[in-house]
Amino acid sequence: GAVVSQHPSRVICKSGTSVKIECRSLDFQATTMFWYRQFPKQSLMLMATSNEGSKATYEQGVEKDKFLINHASLTLSTLTVTSAHPEDSSFYICSARPTSRTDTQYFGPGTRLTVL
Amino acid sequence: AQSVTQLDSHVSVSEGTPVLLRCNYSSSYSPSLFWYVQHPNKGLQLLLKYTSAATLVKGINGFEAEFKKSETSFHLTKPSAHMSDAAEYFCVVSDRRGSYIPTFGRGTSLIVHP
Numbered sequence A: 001g002a003v004v005s006q007h008p009s010r011v012i013c014k015s016g017t018s019v020k021i022e023c024r025s026l027d028f029q030a031t032t033m034f035w036y037r038q039f040p041k042q043s044l045m046l047m048a049t050s051n052e053g054s055k056a057t058y059e060q061g062v063e064k065d066k067f068l069i070n071h072a073s074l075t076l077s078t079l080t081v082t083s084a085h086p087e088d089s090s091f092y093i094c095s096a097r098p099t100s101r102t103d104t105q106y107f108g109p110g111t112r113l114t115v116l
Numbered sequence B: 001a002q003s004v005t006q007l008d009s010h011v012s013v014s015e016g017t018p019v020l021l022r023c024n025y026s027s028s029y030s031p032s033l034f035w036y037v038q039h040p041n042k043g044l045q046l047l048l049k050y051t052s053a054a055t056l057v058k059g060i061n062g063f064e065a066e067f068k069k070s071e072t073s074f075h076l077t078k079p080s081a082h083m084s085d086a087a088e089y090f091c092v093v094s095d096r097r098g099s100y101i102p103t104f105g106r107g108t109s110l111i112v113h114p
Helices: none
Strands: A004-007 A010-013 A019-025 A032-038 A044-051 A067-073 A076-081 A090-097 A111-115 B003-006 B010-014 B019-021 B023-026 B032-038 B044-050 B056-058 B064-068 B073-078 B087-094 B108-113
Touching: A004 A090, A010 A019, A019 A032, A019 A090, A019 A111, A032 A067, A032 A076, A044 A067, A076 A090, B003 B087, B010 B019, B019 B108, B023 B032, B023 B087, B032 B064, B032 B073, B044 B056, B044 B064, B044 B073, B073 B087
Parallel strands: A010 A111, B010 B108
Antiparallel strands: A004 A019, A019 A076, A032 A044, A032 A090, A067 A076, A090 A111, B003 B023, B019 B073, B023 B073, B032 B044, B032 B087, B056 B064, B064 B073, B087 B108
């Protein structure tokens, strides 16, 4: 089956530093990838839609300069949390939509970010 | 716009008894519907999906769901709960008008008592 990986699975950083999270589709090409944020005991909140070779589309209320998204290839999207603060601590999950199946997406295992 | 409502934030059952997790959706176009499970501190695992084929969809771990257009529902069921089923369950809808960007329900926490 289709596999999506995320790296790292867990990261702890100091306030003010930047953190990059990678999302890779391992056995399929994904023109579109999605980035979600999940607070404890809450649902997933869509942050942005990442399209290969073009700018990401951010949801209302999500700061573009804070959460930088790059989708440089058909198998890799990255989310960089810039100048992280404790309130950015969360579970970040990506998903990838196969180029051949627009009605399907596969989720990564998530990245737990803790900002001290 | 598409939307999904999970009617219960928590469902509590005894081991060996049936499970029913309710989901209602709103979609202007033929929707794709999904159920995902999330165990604590883990990612999402797809249980099953409906994409305009058979209305009764069988998934993994004995779960199934029935797409009822007249009721705009896609409830998740399992005949007999197991302790390992305790987790958070998300109903998700996507459709062509929404560019197949998925919309998540708020989630239902399934609690299984021994």
